[in-house]
Amino acid sequence: MRIATHNSQPAAIFRTTYKYSWLILIPAVIYLWKFLPPFIPAMEIFAMNQTIRLTAGLFFLLASSITLYASANHRILPGAASLIAVLLMCDALTHSCAQNSENTSSPAEMSFTLYCQNVLYSGPRSDEIVEIVKELSPDIMIFQEMNTPRAEAVSADIEALGYNSILDLEHPTEGAFSLAVFSRLPLRNNRIIISEGPDWKPKWPAQIFEFKFNDRWISVANLHIVPSHHPPSGRLSHIRPSQKKLVKGQMEDIIQALSNGQTPSIICGDFNQTPASKYLRLLDDYWIDSWCETGEGFGFTYPNPNPLFRIDYIYHTEDLRTIVCEKIKNSFSDHQGLFAVMTSLNN
Incomplete structure (x- = not known):
């Protein structure tokens, strides 16, 4: 006898998000690019400053849900990627706020x-x-x-x-x-x-x-x-x-x-x-x-x-x-x- 199971909407969202969790690695690589020699000049457009990091961090709030779902299903790689994304978000928030809080106006x-x-x-x-x-x-x-x-x-x-x-x-x-x-x-x-x-x-x-x-x-x-x-020729070669x-x-x-x-x-x-x-x-x-x-x-x-x-x-x-x-x-x-x-x- 087959017992029907009910898939809740939140569970479906988690599964869909987990399926595409590899996309998190793309912004993470872009973030880390600032610490690597810029071998590809075109990639320098993605150089991170505080605004971009903050934007990326807010976008990765979704990563916390991925981390929970991946951990529950013993999926180490997606969970680790999501955790890294969350840490980047925290770094972006604290770094940006720290710089702004240190600045005070002068006469x-x-x-x-x-x-x-x-x-x-x-x-x-x-x-x-x-x-x-x-x-x-x-x-x-x-x-x-x-x-x-x-x-x-x-x-x-x-x-x-x-x-x-x-x-x-x-x-x-x-x-x-x-x-x-x-x-x-x-x-x-x-x-x-x-x-x-x-x-x-x-x-x-x-x-x-x-x-x-x-x-x-x-x-x-x-x-x-x-x-x-x-x-001078404009050619990368x-x-x-x-x-x-x-x-x-x-x-x-x-x-x-x-x-x-x-x-x-x-x-x-x-x-x-x-x-x-x-x-x-x-x-x-x-x-x-x-x-x-x-x-x-x-x-x-x-x-x-x-x-x-x-x-x-x-x-x-x-x-x-x-x-x-x-x-x-x-x-x-x-x-x-x-x-x-x-x-x-x-x-």
């Missing part, structure tokens, strides 16, 4: 503002640069790839607004991109660091300078790092192993230039590296990412106007704090800019 008079922007394609629409400067009115402006046909004219317009400037528009190294700094605060000790570059772009400079805020000098590196995954080594060397040169430990420091500019890049780990021990500190959303800055990658950054030492970090949309560049409100601690 406006105790803060300075910084605008960082790659401006290479600004030739036909360079007047918009001046308009954004008028709107943001930043204390410090840091530009990369300033070698446009109208760079000198734009510089004159910005200087007319009351800014001092440090322009490296005519760099002695042929093929190197130019850098520029504009400031309403006192400047000193400008110098250029020349690191070895790939043969298709002889050398790429980093600009080091200091500005004075609240009777304290702050060191800044305005940089434009060689990309590790972008050959043309990437040279030596090109990746150059990135590490350039990063080390810049960090060494700011490692005197006597002044607060900022490293900002076009890194040409996504958050998954192993070369950004060189900054993990002593540097804080301003976007992760206060930014909202994915933080993608390239390409403009529909960004899919985050390659522009503002990093700072622990004696500085970011109060606000925002993206600045524009039509004059293939990058979106970064605008930060920062303050100096332990004045």
